[in-house]
Amino acid sequence: MGKFPEADAEIKATFICRRCKARNKRGVAKCRKCGSRYLRPKNKEIKAKKA
Numbered sequence: 001m002g003k004f005p006e007a008d009a010e011i012k013a014t015f016i017c018r019r020c021k022a023r024n025k026r027g028v029a030k031c032r033k034c035g036s037r038y039l040r041p042k043n044k045e046i047k048a049k050k051a
Contacts, residue, residue, distance in 0.1 A: 011042055011044070012042070013025065015028065015042065016039065016041075017038065018038045019031065022034070024039060
C-alpha cells in the first residue's frame with residue numbers, strides 16, 4: 001500500500017456515499033451530507049491511470 005501504515009488504516013476506515021461522493025466514518029448507517037444509506041467502502045488499491 002502506502003508509506004505510512006497509520007494513513008492506510010484511516011483510508012480503510014472510510015466509506016464513500018454513492019449518491020453525493022461524501023466521505024463518511026466507519027460504522028455510520030447513512031451519509032452525513034445527503035442522508036442516503038447507499039454507502040461503499042473506499043477502494044483499498046490506488047489504480048494507475050491508463051495512458
